[in-house]
Amino acid sequence: MTDGIPCMQLRGGSSKGAYFLRDDLPADPAERDDLLLRIMGSPDARQVDGLGGGHPLTSKVAVVSRSGDPDADVDYLFLQVVPDRPVVTDAQTCGNLLAGVGPFAIERGLVPAAGDTTTVRIRIVNPAVSLVEATVQTPGGRVRYDGGTVMAGTPFPAAPIHLAFPGGANPVFPTGRVVDAFTGLEVTCVDAGMPVVLLRAGDLGIAGDEDPAVLEGDDALRERVESVRLAAGAAMGLGDVRELTVPKMTIVAAPRHGGTVTTRTFIPHRVHAAIGVLGAVSVAVAVRTPGTVAPGSADTLVRVEHPTGTFDVAVDLDPDGAATRVRRTTVVRTARKLTDGLVWPRPASTRPANARPASIGEATG
Structure with missing residues (x-):
């Protein structure tokens, strides 16, 4: 921890998150979640002491690893870090951060670039296993982020990332009724x-x-x-x-x-x-x-x-x-690498929120 933890921040779709290799985080889920709370700055509505942006859309984590599934290249676990509560949940996945998984996997060497475009087969592991293919622009063997695709919910254009979701065997209306x-x-x-x-x-x-x-x-x-x-x-x-x-x-x-x-x-x-x-x-x-x-x-x-x-x-x-069942759905998203380096979590033992406030001399604005 004193040497920092490798972390890449990407804007994925209309969200922003911290991306980690699974092997760079604790294997125990409770230890992992505690670490992520300290990295993201929760519990604090502003998340001023961490990477989070004080909103659910900017307090997200993607954990990526090589997949043991022969139909996938990488596994993607999404974790929502609640800004104002000490809660990390894997109860849902996130299709926005999914847009950044393909580029991250290529950048980290989990999938080799293959020509002008590279297809990354992703297994989403929460809440239920599903597969998706992400086609990423990789001219010259490197991920390209700049481009002319404008995606609503983000202010600037970027390179397109095509996401194709195969259908599943389960009906899509879980109550057995359409109303x-x-x-x-x-x-x-x-x-x-x-x-x-x-x-x-x-x-x-x-x-x-x-x-x-x-x-x-x-x-x-x-x-x-x-x-x-x-x-x-x-x-x-x-x-x-x-x-x-x-x-x-x-x-x-x-x-x-x-x-x-x-x-x-x-x-x-x-x-x-x-x-x-x-x-x-x-x-x-x-x-x-x-x-x-x-x-x-x-x-x-x-x-x-x-x-x-x-x-x-x-x-x-x-x-x-x-x-009704889904045969296939396709969407176009964009993503952009924001930072890549090391992150230092706050210490596990820190002052409680009601500790003595800074004095006027300590508060510099």
């Missing part, structure tokens, strides 16, 4: 890589295109959405979800800007400035399936509108009502 009713509201529970509950904006008395800050500031709305989440989580087989970050709660409405559907997503208590990759996939599957609460569409390409733009998802389904 359920919880606390007096009709919802659709869908899991096409991310557990999501869809609610109609009109049923909540809102337009569905509000600014995230407006929705976060509506205490009555947040309480109602949370009551639905708790009931839906149990019905989806997730158990008591009070301390979990899933399911996500996506409010759907008619499109406003030429897309297929308008969304606002609680993740689950803050409102996403965009939408998560696998969350968007789950929404797109619901849009493509007749009878759900989402606006329907027969088009293979679903354009999901969110607070900062749109997210395109190409969906190929095996349609069968509540037994």
